[in-house]
Amino acid sequence: MSLARFLRGAVLAPALFSAVLAAPLPAAAADVVVFAAASMKNALDDFAARWQAETGDKVTVSYAGSGKLAQQILQGAPADVYVSANVGWMDEVEKAGLIARDGRKDILGNSxxxxxxxxxxxxxxxxxxxxxxxxxxxxxxxxxxxxxxxxxxxxxxxxxxxxxxxxxxxxxxxxxxxxxxxxxxxxxxxxxxxxxxxxxxxxxxxxxxxxxxxxxHPPIIYPAALLKDAADPADRAFYDALSSDMAAKVFKTYGFTVLPRGE
The missing domain is CATH 3.40.190.10 (Periplasmic binding protein-like II)
Incomplete structure (x- = not known):
């Protein structure tokens, strides 16, 4: 190797290394953690799979009784979205100040x-x-x-x-x-x-x-909430998508009543 080529390489290599460092990294997929009433499993698994395929973000859903999930959230469990089969348990989470601003809506009904x-x-x-x-x-x-x-x-x-x-x-x-x-x-x-x-x-x-x-019996209403500590844009996007046309189609397929938006 000639001295001129060696010197050119010595100058270009640091510049190339700096360029690699400066290049934007591929965006990592966000992970949305959802706590949901056990009765939603089939429908929400279906919807979450469709949403993941569309957005590339990951949804992890934990199913249990609404009260058990509410208690876990009140004790600091790291959930981003909570869907309850009961308004009362959602009220408890809201009273504790754990719901984000404009982060609660009634989405479904049942019999x-x-x-x-x-x-x-x-x-x-x-x-x-x-x-x-x-x-x-x-x-x-x-x-x-x-x-x-x-x-x-x-x-x-x-x-x-x-x-x-x-x-x-x-x-x-x-x-x-x-x-x-x-x-x-x-x-x-x-x-x-x-x-x-x-x-x-x-x-x-x-x-x-x-x-x-x-x-x-009291009306069976499923409220959904975006929790206060949900930090990723994907969390809000998933919460919003629960009242989308795609969600309505999926939930109706599984027998839920879809409540009017804004109710």
Missing amino acids: LVLIAHGATTEPVDIHSGFDLADRLGDHKLAMALVNSVPAGKYGKAALTSLGIWGAVEPKVAQADNVRAALALVSTGEAPYGIVYSTDAEADKGVSVAGTFPADS
Whole structure:
């Protein structure tokens, strides 16, 4: 190598190294952490997969009872978005000052049904004083936790409104969340259970025996929130997308009622 070529290389190499350092690095995909009610699993998994494919950002969803998730958020769990099956638990998170400004909206509705084990079942006329306790006999009624999980609270409210909670209460088998209650009926461990209509649609091992009157329990509303410490633009983008046309199409497919935007 000539001295001239060596000198030129010695000058260009630092310049090239500096240029490499100055070049913008590819943007890393953001990770959106979502805490969501167990009843949303099938629908939200579907929507999250579509959103990931469209944006390149990653969504990690943790499913459990809305109350359990709210308690975790109140204790400092690092979630970016929270979707509850109950307005009351979302109120607790908001009272604690953990929701971002303009970061709460009601997105979905649902209905409450009595399910039975098996693909088909005899229809049940759900009315005041109906004979659910007699139907159960010595068997159990599967419900989510009746004092903390929204589906369980709605179910207890409905049975109370219909005047049969006292007779049914000793026969209730409580599960950690609504999907766990669904599994008890699907596997035949309980002949009947109370879940959301969307849960019943998601499991071929159960059938809907009847739908509880809408006025027998508080309205089933799913609020979504962007949490205060959510720092990435992707967090806000995912939260906004929950009320998008794509989300509405997915949620309707799984049987949810999509609430008007801005409600």
